[in-house]
Amino acid sequence: MDPKGLNQPPDIPEMPIPVVDLDDIPEDDDVDNGVAVGRRGRKRTSDCWDYFDKPVLHKGKQMARCKSCKIWYTAASGSGTSHLNDHWRQRCTKRHCNLEVGQQTLQFKSGGNGETKTASVTASKIIKQDVARAKLLKMIIVHEYPLSVVDHVCFRDFVQYLNPDFKIISRNTLRADIMKTYTSEKLGLKKFLEDCSSRVSITTDMWTTSNQKKSYMAVMTHFIDDEWKLRSRILRFAYVPCPHTKEVLAKVLLDTLFEYGLETKISSVVVDNCTTNDAMMEILGRKFDSTSLILGGDFLHMRCSAHILNLIVKDGLEVIDGATKVIRDNIAFWLATPKRIEAFNDSARALKVPSTKSLSLDCKTRWNSTYLMLQSAFPYKDVFSRAKKYNTTVKIALPEPKHWEMAAKICEKLELFFKATTLFSGKNYPTSNLFFSEVCDIKLALVNGWILILGKSERWLRKWTRNLINIGLPLMVC
Numbered sequence: 001m002d003p004k005g006l007n008q009p010p011d012i013p014e015m016p017i018p019v020v021d022l023d024d025i026p027e028d029d030d031v032d033n034g035v036a037v038g039r040r041g042r043k044r045t046s047d048c049w050d051y052f053d054k055p056v057l058h059k060g061k062q063m064a065r066c067k068s069c070k071i072w073y074t075a076a077s078g079s080g081t082s083h084l085n086d087h088w089r090q091r092c093t094k095r096h097c098n099l100e101v102g103q104q105t106l107q108f109k110s111g112g113n114g115e116t117k118t119a120s121v122t123a124s125k126i127i128k129q130d131v132a133r134a135k136l137l138k139m140i141i142v143h144e145y146p147l148s149v150v151d152h153v154c155f156r157d158f159v160q161y162l163n164p165d166f167k168i169i170s171r172n173t174l175r176a177d178i179m180k181t182y183t184s185e186k187l188g189l190k191k192f193l194e195d196c197s198s199r200v201s202i203t204t205d206m207w208t209t210s211n212q213k214k215s216y217m218a219v220m221t222h223f224i225d226d227e228w229k230l231r232s233r234i235l236r237f238a239y240v241p242c243p244h245t246k247e248v249l250a251k252v253l254l255d256t257l258f259e260y261g262l263e264t265k266i267s268s269v270v271v272d273n274c275t276t277n278d279a280m281m282e283i284l285g286r287k288f289d290s291t292s293l294i295l296g297g298d299f300l301h302m303r304c305s306a307h308i309l310n311l312i313v314k315d316g317l318e319v320i321d322g323a324t325k326v327i328r329d330n331i332a333f334w335l336a337t338p339k340r341i342e343a344f345n346d347s348a349r350a351l352k353v354p355s356t357k358s359l360s361l362d363c364k365t366r367w368n369s370t371y372l373m374l375q376s377a378f379p380y381k382d383v384f385s386r387a388k389k390y391n392t393t394v395k396i397a398l399p400e401p402k403h404w405e406m407a408a409k410i411c412e413k414l415e416l417f418f419k420a421t422t423l424f425s426g427k428n429y430p431t432s433n434l435f436f437s438e439v440c441d442i443k444l445a446l447v448n449g450w451i452l453i454l455g456k457s458e459r460w461l462r463k464w465t466r467n468l469i470n471i472g473l474p475l476m477v478c
Contacts (some may be wrong), residue, residue: 023293048084050167051092055119065379067164068092132166137177147171147178189233190260198224199267199294203304204253206240215240219256222427234425235260246279253280254287264292266300273303306424313367313417324370326399327377327407330384331359333396340391347387348380355379368421371414374407416442 005463052064064075064084069092073084106425138147148171149155156168163375193200200223208215219235236256240248269284271277281301290296317324334344344359360376362369381404388394399407420438424431 024179026213046081047084048081048088051088051165052084066092077129078370086136104304127166129162129167132163133169133177135375136169137174137181139183140174141178147174150174171249189235193221193223193233193260193262193265196223198226198266200262201268201270201302202253202257202262202266203270204248205272206244215242215244217252219253219424221260221262230430244276246276246283249276250283250287254284263288266292268299268302269300270304272307305431306421309417309421309424309439310367313414317367317370324374324407324410326397326403327374328362329396330399331361331373333394334384334387335361344380344387345382345393347390350383353379353383368418369416369417371411374411374414378404378408 051067052073052075053067055062055064061074062075062077065072066087068088070091071087073087075084136150139145140147150168151171158167161170200221202219202221204217204219206215206217217236217238217240219238220232221235222230222232225231230254236259238252240252253269257266266288269281271281278301285300288297288300293300334340357376357379359380360369360373362373381399385398388398408473420442423434423438
């Protein structure tokens with residue numbers, strides 16, 4: 001039996017391939033797996049060198065070994081690379097044999113006395129480079145990993161251990177793949193929206209980065225497709241240059257809508273309740289063809305219900321800020337330095353406080369952070385007094401029982417708004433039909449609770465009525 005013939009699958013015609021006698025093969029310790037270099041010291045550019053080890057000189061012959069099946073081939077300068085490319089593309093049994101992962105195959109090798117020796121080799125999973133590369137790209141995009149992760153030594157070592165056949169790309173190639181994917185996805189979304197027969201609703205909001213202090217506009221579309229499934233897609237995340245006037249905002253939004261061909265399919269545009277957005281919507285109303293809008297554009301401008309709820313709560317918190325100020329001052333004091341945090345935690349452990357949540361300080365522009373701040377403070381009511389007792393530097397006034405009682409009432413009412421805002425912010429279900437009934441329930445619950453806390457503030461009641469009117473008729477009748 002000729003062991004060399006076993007290197008060729010039976011269904012592929014025989015072709016002359018220069019194969020070295022197996023007795024002349026160097027040991028593994030003599031093999032250098034570095035970069036393949038040609039006769040003149042230049043890097044070899046053929047694709048086959050991604051699948052073969054660097055050629056080595058042994059007994060006057062240059063040989064290269066397949067990284068997958070470990071078979072040796074002649075790699076002399078005059079022999080070319082056709083036989084090497086043919087091997088990794090078609091003939092390598094380790095790469096192209098349809099075996100289950102873990103299934104074993106036989107590998108033949110000639111012995112010193114002319115006998116043929118066999119050894120079992122466990123098959124590894126054969127991967128497709130394009131599929132593996134696409135999955136790597138998706139992982140980095142979805143989890144927002146830095147592009148430099150593909151250059152990390154340990155990451156490369158981990159991937160090579162899982163499957164040596166996978167060729168890891170560089171960060172520049174990864175960046176190019178991301179841009180190609182973005183262009184492809186954008187064209188696909190355009191085609192999908194073009195084929196969809198239903199109207200679309202647009203939501204937009206501004207966002208400012210904390211480090212660069214640059215402002216961006218996020219534009220999303222919400223619609224029901226032809227299979228009656230609710231869909232939401234991000235159309236654009238666009239940089240908005242200063243100044244953020246009504247004309248600038250209107251231009252960015254209009255460019256996005258015209259780019260996707262949605263100017264004749266819009267049902268409504270939902271924005272925050274502020275004067276700049278009101279002026280921007282007036283410009284948009286004049287740019288659109290009124291015959292393509294619902295009722296001539298009467299319902300084009302819709303104010304965000306969750307934002308209106310936020311305004312109502314913020315107005316109420318301004319009236320009762322004194323009730324939460326003492327608690328806020330104490331939390332701010334104990335969170336000011338690492339040493340104070342450690343002293344406060346020591347007092348909490350001494351009192352065996354069961355809560356594992358840490359104290360949190362609110363942000364005055366976000367009312368829900370006030371709710372979360374009070375929630376985090378309740379388990380530590382006794383800790384504040386003990387911490388002050390063992391730290392003589394504390395000069396602030398401690399929260400009294402009346403402060404905790406008022407904070408408990410405020411928290412109870414804020415929870416209504418917190419749940420409602422979370423409900424209105426959902427994107428996997430329709431929300432317009434939920435608003436009016438939810439707001440009515442909140443109003444009834446507050447009549448005998450929140451109003452008493454506010455001391456029947458006429459100013460707050462006027463703002464409640466005015467903001468409620470700004471919601472719009474469609475949300476009232478849905």
